[in-house]
Amino acid sequence: MIENKxxxxxxxxxxxxxxxxxxxxxxxxxxxxxxxxxFFFSQEVEEISPQSNEIEETVREQIENILPQSSVYRLxxxxxxxxxxxxxxxxxxxxxxxxxxxxx
Numbered sequence: 001m002i003e004n005k006x007x008x009x010x011x012x013x014x015x016x017x018x019x020x021x022x023x024x025x026x027x028x029x030x031x032x033x034x035x036x037x038x039f040f041f042s043q044e045v046e047e048i049s050p051q052s053n054e055i056e057e058t059v060r061e062q063i064e065n066i067l068p069q070s071s072v073y074r075l076x077x078x079x080x081x082x083x084x085x086x087x088x089x090x091x092x093x094x095x096x097x098x099x100x101x102x103x104x
Contacts, residue, residue: 008102015096022088039080
């Protein structure tokens with residue numbers, strides 16, 4: 001009986017720590033105190049060869065002006081981080097509920 005309560009308390013604290021860490025880390029990312037983890041990396045765009053069409057070069061420049069490549073990678077990294085944080089929060093909640101169940 002005592003072992004169940006000790007394990008329950010440990011699971012409760014572990015779940016709360018997981019949720020708290022995820023929320024704190026996300027808050028620090030939003031505040032700019034921590035860099036966003038990079039899951040996707042931007043690669044250098046190869047130079048346009050002299051043989052390429054001027055229209056292709058103009059279109060590429062205009063697209064880069066409207067939507068810079070770095071912002072696409074940043075958005076993808078933000079989406080992946082949000083999914084990961086959501087999974088950690090759900091797992092922490094489930095672990096905490098298991099701990100609460102063992103305390104009863």
